[in-house]
Amino acid sequence: MSARLRLFSWIVVWITFFLTILGSSEIALAQTRDPNSISDDEVNAIAKYLYCPVCENVPLDVCGTQACEQWRQVVRQKLAEGWNEAQIRQYFAEQYGDRALATPPPRGINWLMYIVPPVAILLGVWMLVQAFRSWKRPPATAAPLQPESLSPEVLKRIEEELRQR
Amino acid sequence: MITDLGYGALALTFFLAIYGVVAAVWGVRKRRPDWIDSARNAMLLTFPLLTLSCLSLIYLLVNGHYEVEYVASVTSNSMPLYLRITALWGGQAGSLLFWSWLMSAFASAVTLRNWQRDREFLPWVIVVSLITLGFFLGLTLFVENPFDRLWLLPSGIAVKSFFAPEMAIPYYQSDGKGLNPLLRHPGMIIHPPMLYLGFVSFVIPFAFAIAALITNRSDDRWIQITRRWSLVAWLFLSLGLILGGRWAYDVLGWGGYWGWDPVEIAAFMPWLSGTAFLHSVMIQEKRGMLKHWNMILIILTYNLVIFGTFLTRSGVLSSVHAFAQSAIGPLFFTYIGASFVVSLSLLLQRWQDLKSDLHMTSLLSREALFLLNNLLFMGILVICFWGVIFPLISEVVTGQKVTVGPPFYERATAPLFAGLLLLMGIAPLAAWRHSTVQTLGKAVWKPTVVSVAVPLIALIGGVRNWAALFGFWLAAFVACVTLYEYGRAVLARARSRDEQLLVAFWNLAGRNRRRYGGYIIHLGVVLMAIGIIGIELFQKETQGTLAQGEELRLGPYTMRFESLAVFDTADGRNVARAVVSVYKNGRFLGELYPRRDYYYESQQPMTIPGLRSTIEDDFYVLLVDWQPISSEGATFKVYHNPLVNWLWLGGLVFIIGTMVAAWPEGEKSAATVRVGRRTPLVTRTP
Numbered sequence: 001m002s003a004r005l006r007l008f009s010w011i012v013v014w015i016t017f018f019l020t021i022l023g024s025s026e027i028a029l030a031q032t033r034d035p036n037s038i039s040d041d042e043v044n045a046i047a048k049y050l051y052c053p054v055c056e057n058v059p060l061d062v063c064g065t066q067a068c069e070q071w072r073q074v075v076r077q078k079l080a081e082g083w084n085e086a087q088i089r090q091y092f093a094e095q096y097g098d099r100a101l102a103t104p105p106p107r108g109i110n111w112l113m114y115i116v117p118p119v120a121i122l123l124g125v126w127m128l129v130q131a132f133r134s135w136k137r138p139p140a141t142a143a144p145l146q147p148e149s150l151s152p153e154v155l156k157r158i159e160e161e162l163r164q165r
Numbered sequence: 166m167i168t169d170l171g172y173g174a175l176a177l178t179f180f181l182a183i184y185g186v187v188a189a190v191w192g193v194r195k196r197r198p199d200w201i202d203s204a205r206n207a208m209l210l211t212f213p214l215l216t217l218s219c220l221s222l223i224y225l226l227v228n229g230h231y232e233v234e235y236v237a238s239v240t241s242n243s244m245p246l247y248l249r250i251t252a253l254w255g256g257q258a259g260s261l262l263f264w265s266w267l268m269s270a271f272a273s274a275v276t277l278r279n280w281q282r283d284r285e286f287l288p289w290v291i292v293v294s295l296i297t298l299g300f301f302l303g304l305t306l307f308v309e310n311p312f313d314r315l316w317l318l319p320s321g322i323a324v325k326s327f328f329a330p331e332m333a334i335p336y337y338q339s340d341g342k343g344l345n346p347l348l349r350h351p352g353m354i355i356h357p358p359m360l361y362l363g364f365v366s367f368v369i370p371f372a373f374a375i376a377a378l379i380t381n382r383s384d385d386r387w388i389q390i391t392r393r394w395s396l397v398a399w400l401f402l403s404l405g406l407i408l409g410g411r412w413a414y415d416v417l418g419w420g421g422y423w424g425w426d427p428v429e430i431a432a433f434m435p436w437l438s439g440t441a442f443l444h445s446v447m448i449q450e451k452r453g454m455l456k457h458w459n460m461i462l463i464i465l466t467y468n469l470v471i472f473g474t475f476l477t478r479s480g481v482l483s484s485v486h487a488f489a490q491s492a493i494g495p496l497f498f499t500y501i502g503a504s505f506v507v508s509l510s511l512l513l514q515r516w517q518d519l520k521s522d523l524h525m526t527s528l529l530s531r532e533a534l535f536l537l538n539n540l541l542f543m544g545i546l547v548i549c550f551w552g553v554i555f556p557l558i559s560e561v562v563t564g565q566k567v568t569v570g571p572p573f574y575e576r577a578t579a580p581l582f583a584g585l586l587l588l589m590g591i592a593p594l595a596a597w598r599h600s601t602v603q604t605l606g607k608a609v610w611k612p613t614v615v616s617v618a619v620p621l622i623a624l625i626g627g628v629r630n631w632a633a634l635f636g637f638w639l640a641a642f643v644a645c646v647t648l649y650e651y652g653r654a655v656l657a658r659a660r661s662r663d664e665q666l667l668v669a670f671w672n673l674a675g676r677n678r679r680r681y682g683g684y685i686i687h688l689g690v691v692l693m694a695i696g697i698i699g700i701e702l703f704q705k706e707t708q709g710t711l712a713q714g715e716e717l718r719l720g721p722y723t724m725r726f727e728s729l730a731v732f733d734t735a736d737g738r739n740v741a742r743a744v745v746s747v748y749k750n751g752r753f754l755g756e757l758y759p760r761r762d763y764y765y766e767s768q769q770p771m772t773i774p775g776l777r778s779t780i781e782d783d784f785y786v787l788l789v790d791w792q793p794i795s796s797e798g799a800t801f802k803v804y805h806n807p808l809v810n811w812l813w814l815g816g817l818v819f820i821i822g823t824m825v826a827a828w829p830e831g832e833k834s835a836a837t838v839r840v841g842r843r844t845p846l847v848t849r850t851p
Contacts, residue, residue, distance in 0.1 A: 040708035040800070051568045057426050059570070062419035062802075064770055064789075102570035104555075109562050113555050113569065117577060120551075121544040128540055132533070135525035 035080040043075050046085050049102040050075070050092055059102070168233055171221025172312040172327060175262070178214040178269070179306050181207045182299035189288040189295075201288045205276050208291050211269040211298060219266045222259060222311050226252050231338040234325040235259055235311040241343035241766050243737040248344055251354045255344045257493075258311035260357065264474065265301045267358075268365045272298060275369050275394075283390060289376035290369075297368050300500050308493050343737070343766040352412030356405055360432050363402025364470045367439060369394045371467035371508075374460055378511040383456065383518045388446045392679075395443060396827035402436045403823060407816040418772035418787050420706060420804035422812065425574040430549045431476035435469040437549070438462055441542035448532045451597055456519040457512070458539070464508045471501050476553070529600040534592040541581045541588070548577045575701070579632075583639060586694060589687055590643040593650055612645035636698040644691045647684045654681075674825055682826025689822050692815025699782075699808025708789065710800040720805040722784050723748040727756070729791055729799050739763040743788045743799055747777055759788040759801070780814075782807040 047060035052071055055063045060071055071092075078088045092100040104110035185207035192200030222235070226249045231237040239252040239259065254260040272294040280287050305311065313325040316333035323336050347353065370391035377387040409429065410422040423429060442462040448455045475497035512519075525533055552569040560566045594608035619641035620634040628634060651670075659669035674681040709717045711726040718724075727744040734740055742760040746753065757775030764771065775786040783806040791799040 040710075040802075041706075044706070044708055044802075049570070049572070051570065057424070057568070057570075059419070062417075064418075064772065097565050098567045099556075099565070100568070102568060103573045104559070104567040104569065109559060110567065112558075113551070113567075113573070116551050117544070117548045120547045121540075124540050124543055128536060131536075132525060132528060 033080045033082070035076050038076045038079045042079060043072050046075050046079075046088055047072055050089065050100055051102065053096055053099060167221050167224050168230070168312050168314065171218045171225070172310070174214045174218040174221065175302065175306055175312070178211050178218065178265075179299060179302040181210055181214065182295045182302055185211075185295040186292050186299065189291040193288045201291075204288065204291045204295075208276050208295060209273050211295075212266075212273040215262075215266040215269045219253065219262060222262065223250055223253055225312075226250065229341070231341050232314050232335055233311075234313045234315050237315065237338055237341040239341070239344050241341040241737065242339075243735070243766070244343055245736070247354070248349055252344050254357045254361070255348050256311075258305065258309040258313075260361075261301055261305045261309055262311050263358070264361050264365065265298060265305060267361050268294070268298045268301065268368065271365050271369055275372075283386065285380045285382070286373060286376040286387070286390075289379045290372040293372035293375050294368060297372075304493055304496060308496065340766075343764065346762065346764045346767060346769045346771040347416055349771075350412055350416050352408050352415060356408040356412055359401050359408055360405030363398050363400075363405050364435070364474060366394060366398035366401060367435060367463075367466050367470050370398070370442075371463050374463045375508060375511065378460065378508075378515050381515060381518060383515070385446075385449050385453070385456070388449055388459065392446070393827055393829070395439070395446070396679075396823065399436070399439050399443060400820065400823040400827055402432070402439060404820055406432060406436060407813075407820070410816075411813065414809075415774070415776075416771065418774060420704070420774075420785050420787070420802075420806065421700065422809075425552075425571045427553045428477050430553050430574075431473040434546055434549050435466050435473055437542050437546045438466040438469055441539045441546075442466055444535050444542075445539050448535055452521075452532055454521045454525070454532065455536075456521060457516065460512050460519070462539075464505070464512070467508075468501050468505055471497065471504065475501065527599045527601070529595055529602065529605050531592055531595040531597045531600070534588055534595050538585060538588045538592065541584050544581045545578050548574065548581075552577075583636070586639040586643055586690070589690065590639070590646045593646055593684070593687075609646075612642055612649055616641035616645045630702055633698050633702045636694065636702075640691045640694045640698070643687060643694075647687045647691070651681065651684050678828055678830055679826045682822050682824070682828075685822030685825055686819055687822075689815045689817070689819030692811050692818055694815070696808050696810065696812025696815060699811065700806045703807045705805040706803065708800065708802040710790075710798055712798050717801060717803060719784075719803050721750050722803075722805060723751075724757075724784075724786060724801070724803060726799060726801070731791075737765050739765065741788060741791055743775075743791070743801070745775060745786055745801070747784055747786075749784075757784075757786050759786045761788050761791075778810055780810050783809050 044061040050060040050071065051057070052060060052063065052065075052068050054067050055065055058068075060068050060075075075088055078091065083091070089101060093105065098104055098110070104113050106114060185204045188200045188207065189204035192198065192202075192204060225233050225236050226240050227246065229236070229240065229242060229249075231240075235256060235258050239256040240249050244252070252259065254263040272291075275290060275294070276287075310327055313327050314329075315323050315325055315336040315338070316330055317323055317336040318330065319332050324330060324333070326333075329335075370387075373387040373391045373394075377383075406429075409432065413424065413429075414420075414422040417424070442459065445455055445459050445462055449459050475494065525536075527533060552574055555569055556566050590612070591605070591609060594612075595605055616638055620628075620638040623634055623637050628637075651673075654673055655666060655669045658664060658673050659666050662669065662672075664672065674685075705720055707717065707719050711717060713726055713728060716723050716725045725746045725748070727746055729741065729743045731739070731741045740760055740762050742758055745757050745759065747755060747757055754777060757777060759775035760773050762771045762773065763769075772787055772789075775788075777784040783804070785804040785806055787802040787804075789800040789802045
């Protein structure tokens with residue numbers, strides 16, 4: 001190994017080391033964050049997309065019950081511990097089930113939630129296209145009316161009526 | 166005594182409804198008009214009888230007869246008179262009776278019309294109306310009886326029953342639980358009757374549609390008869406939805422107007438199918454096409470009306486609205502299933518007879534664009550329906566319930582709503598039967614160019630949200646098209662008749678109410694769209710705990726916490742009321758008084774926002790929490806809602822437009838207004 005390459009390797013190792021230290025110190029700093037320093041807005045930004053099982057269909061950020069207040073404190077605590085939004089959502093989903101999330105996570109039967117509406121709409125589009133196509137085709141049974149099929153008397157009367165107009 | 170009277174009238178109406186159905190069918194089978202007349206009289210009699218029943222219940226509510234279980238559950242001594250009266254629809258049993266009363270009113274009104282031309286429809290309209298009424302009366306009578314009394318069993322347990330259980334003694338209470346605090350709001354007092362009026366009035370077009378199927382009338386007579394009924398139903402449903410939105414904004418304390426709650430959606434779904442129907446019937450009237458589709462739409466709307474009532478009343482989907490939960494779900498489910506099977510079977514039987522020889526000739530014709538509009542409405546309907554029932558499916562299959570919240574609905578429906586707005590701009594410019602790219606392009610380019618100015622101004626003004634800019638363009642485009650169309654017709658009339666512009670405007674709307682009422686509705690939708698863009702894309706919020714004298718900033722606003730008072734009221738509330746001063750860009754605007762009411766009887770809190778409204782924005786303050794002992798610190802949640810009042814203003818314009826469209830036509834003038842031929846403006850009655 002040349003000296004230059006060895007030097008480069010050392011630099012990479014040291015940079016990696018410092019970055020790791022720096023990163024972990026950031027985590028350490030975040031972990032030691034005082035929960036009181038977490039603003040209500042930070043908590044609500046996450047709580048907006050969480051639902052407690054008791055107050056169905058009322059998002060956590062606006063629910064006034066004691067249970068929801070406790071949940072918000074949990075969010076605050078987790079933020080103080082350095083958790084990010086995705087981790088906190090995951091935590092609530094694991095603790096209380098998928099109903100704690102604002103939308104079902106796309107897995108298992110939940111895929112139906114996201115697939116059925118577009119499929120139904122596409123089906124509607126297809127039906128509409130088929131209908132337009134069939135409407136645009138001239139009807140097979142509608143044979144053009146031949147003048148010969150009308151009797152001379154009828155033709156004469158039509159012409160007279162037209163003249164009178 | 167009054168309880169017996171109310172119950173007796175209810176029971177009699179139920180048997181009268183059954184008799185009416187039997188008499189009408191018998192009259193048709195035996196060709197006996199006297200039996201049909203008898204059925205008609207039975208239907209007419211349901212209204213006074215149910216009025217008597219409702220008045221009996223109101224008497225019990227007003228006079229605090231707490232021995233009646235319903236009265237004890239929705240009223241209390243501290244409630245004012247108007248709330249005791251409106252408690253008629255404040256709980257499940259009472260609201261089912263109220264539903265039935267409205268239904269009987271509409272059914273009676275329809276029997277009073279002149280049936281000379283449509284005699285064959287009469288028995289079947291009676292049958293459908295009375296079956297619907299009978300179903301609700303049956304629920305009220307046998308499952309959710311508002312006249313049930315409370316009884317004390319020897320075991321000491323209180324039970325409810327109309328007739329005395331064995332060995333039981335009447336159970337009297339000195340006070341009731343009181344009405345749900347959330348329902349003690351002017352919006353909520355008017356909102357349910359409006360929704361119910363919308364629901365029940367859609368039964369009438371459905372009854373005529375079924376009558377047309379049974380009597381094999383393949384023309385569009387049933388649509389002509391029910392045109393106004395459908396518009397009135399739509400008017401009430403729209404009004405109910407708008408009032409519900411305003412109620413949510415004022416009472417539910419989340420700073421919004423629409424939370425995609427399952428019960429909100431339940432009321433929205435028949436509105437969606439009803440709106441599609443109102444557009445689609447125009448194609449049948451104009452071109453004699455889509456007879457099957459219109460039948461499907463009205464069948465769907467009717468069943469969605471029942472489904473909507475079912476969702477509210479069954480408690481299957483718990484939500485802030487589902488205050489009433491009982492075992493009526495399976496009955497509703499069975500009824501909806503049976504109704505679908507019967508009506509679709511009838512439609513299939515008549516399928517060939519309803520086929521039209523006329524065909525769509527152009528993909529850009531107005532009828533084609535209306536069909537596209539129907540597709541978009543149906544798309545939104547599918548999303549809503551699926552979002553509502555998916556949690557149940559998930560629970561059945563996996564045992565785990567999921568939440569389908571606003572993010573799903575907003576993302577899924579937003580492009581479809583945008584598509585509807587675009588069509589609202591293009592369709593009025595397309596001609597019936599035939600439109601080409603050239604003719605439509607010629608008509609569209611001017612409003613397009615003018616409307617682009619709006620997003621450009623917004624861009625220069627600092628708006629960088631591309632979705633908002635696109636939305637503003639769409640709104641401006643529809644407004645330009647509508648005003649352009651209206652303006653051209655007004656000018657043409659003013660010139661040809663030598664009328665003042667205002668007179669021409671008035672006369673034009675009077676001459677073709679549906680067309681010009683429809684344009685006013687479109688303008689209402691534009692205003693609402695601006696409000697929705699404002700609040701959905703630019704809403705800001707913050708929350709903070711303030712000591713007295715401290716300030717909270719949000720956008721251009723500053724709010725200072727001045728004081729807080731906590732006191733009891735005579736009507737059984739504990740009120741915490743804050744005083745905050747509001748400043749905008751440093752200028753003092755005034756004081757707001759956000760408060761939190763705690764109802765001792767029901768042990769429920771209610772948050773009343775402090776609100777400063779202008780056409781530009783709303784400053785919306787909620788008192789979230791406070792320190793009860795010192796009263797020196799309080800937590801506030803504050804929202805800045807730009808343009809939200811355009812939503813309410815648009816709602817008002819929307820309702821006015823619907824009233825214009827539904828207003829009975831006066832005598833028509835024979836003369837036709839001539840306008841330029843460059844664009845395919847149609848001035849004939851649609």
